[in-house]
Amino acid sequence: MLNKEDGYPMITQVDPPDFLLTRIRSKLEQIQRDKLSWKRVVVGFATVVSVIVLNVWVFSSQEEQRPASLVADESSLIYES
Amino acid sequence: MTNQTTFDEIYYKFAKRVYNLALNYCGNSEDAEEITQDTFIAVHESLSDFRQESQLSTWITRIAIHKSIDCLRKKKRKRWLSFFDQHQENSLPHFNHPGVQLEHQEEVANFFQGLNQLPEQQKTALVLTKIECLKMTEVAEIMGISAKAVESLVARGKMNLEKKLNLRGINNAQNDK
Numbered sequence: 001m002l003n004k005e006d007g008y009p010m011i012t013q014v015d016p017p018d019f020l021l022t023r024i025r026s027k028l029e030q031i032q033r034d035k036l037s038w039k040r041v042v043v044g045f046a047t048v049v050s051v052i053v054l055n056v057w058v059f060s061s062q063e064e065q066r067p068a069s070l071v072a073d074e075s076s077l078i079y080e081s
Numbered sequence: 082m083t084n085q086t087t088f089d090e091i092y093y094k095f096a097k098r099v100y101n102l103a104l105n106y107c108g109n110s111e112d113a114e115e116i117t118q119d120t121f122i123a124v125h126e127s128l129s130d131f132r133q134e135s136q137l138s139t140w141i142t143r144i145a146i147h148k149s150i151d152c153l154r155k156k157k158r159k160r161w162l163s164f165f166d167q168h169q170e171n172s173l174p175h176f177n178h179p180g181v182q183l184e185h186q187e188e189v190a191n192f193f194q195g196l197n198q199l200p201e202q203q204k205t206a207l208v209l210t211k212i213e214c215l216k217m218t219e220v221a222e223i224m225g226i227s228a229k230a231v232e233s234l235v236a237r238g239k240m241n242l243e244k245k246l247n248l249r250g251i252n253n254a255q256n257d258k
Contacts, residue, residue, distance in 0.1 A: 024118050
C-alpha cells in the first residue's frame with residue numbers, strides 16, 4: 001500500500017468509533033461535576049475563614065472598648081472624690 | 082442554539098479529521114481514541130476563548146497535533162521508567178492502524194517506526210503534507226511558521242527518513258541472514 005510515486009504510504013481514512021462521542025460527553029460531565037465540587041470546597045473554605053475573621057474582629061473591637069470604659073469609670077471616681 | 086448542539090456539530094464535522102491525524106501520528110487506534118477525546122475536551126473547554134483569528138479547522142488541527150505530541154512524550158517517559166522496572170509491562174507503542182490493510186501492516190509499521198525517530202517538527206510537516214495531503218499554506222498556518230520553513234522541514238524530514246529507512250532495511254537484512 002506504499003505510494004509508489006514518492007514512497008509514502010497511502011492510508012485509507014477511517015471513521016472514528018461510534019462510542020467515542022458518548023465517552024467524550026461522559027468525560028465532560030465528569031469534569032463539570034469535579035468543577036462543581038471544587039467550587040463547593042472553595043465556598044465552604046471561604047465561609048469558614050470569613051466566620052473566623054468576623055469573630056476575631058468582634059472580639060478585638062470589644063477588647064478596645066473595655067479599657068476606655070474603665071478609664072471613664074476611674075476618672076469619674078477621681079472627680080467624685 | 083445551545084452549547085451542546087454547537088459542540089456536537091463541531092464533533093461531527095471534525096472528528097474524522099482529528100481521529101485520522103492522531104492515527105497517522107501515533108500509529109495505533111487506542112492512542113488515537115485518547116487523543117481525539119483529549120482534543121475535543123480541550124475544544125469544549127476553550128471554545129469561548131476561540132477568537133476566530135484562524136479557521137476553526139486550523140485551530141482544532143493545532144490542538145490535535147499538540148495532544149498527539151503530548152501522548153507520544155508520555156509513552157516515551159513511561160518506556161524510560163519501565164526500563165528500571167523489569168516487572169512493568171513494556172509500553173512500546175504497537176502499530177495497529179485500521180486504515181492500513183492487514184497485508185501491508187508490517188511494511189507501513191516499518192515506515193512509521195522511521196517516522197517516529199524524526200524530530201517533532203519534521204515529523205509533523207511530513208505527516209501533514211505527505212500523509213494528510215494538506216496544502217503547504219495550510220500546514221504553515223497550522224504549525225505557525227512560513228510556507229518556506231515548512232518546505233525546508235519537509236525536505237530535511239524526507240532526507241532523514243530515507244536515511245532511517247535505509248538503515249532499518251540494512252539491519253533487517255542482516256537479521257534475516
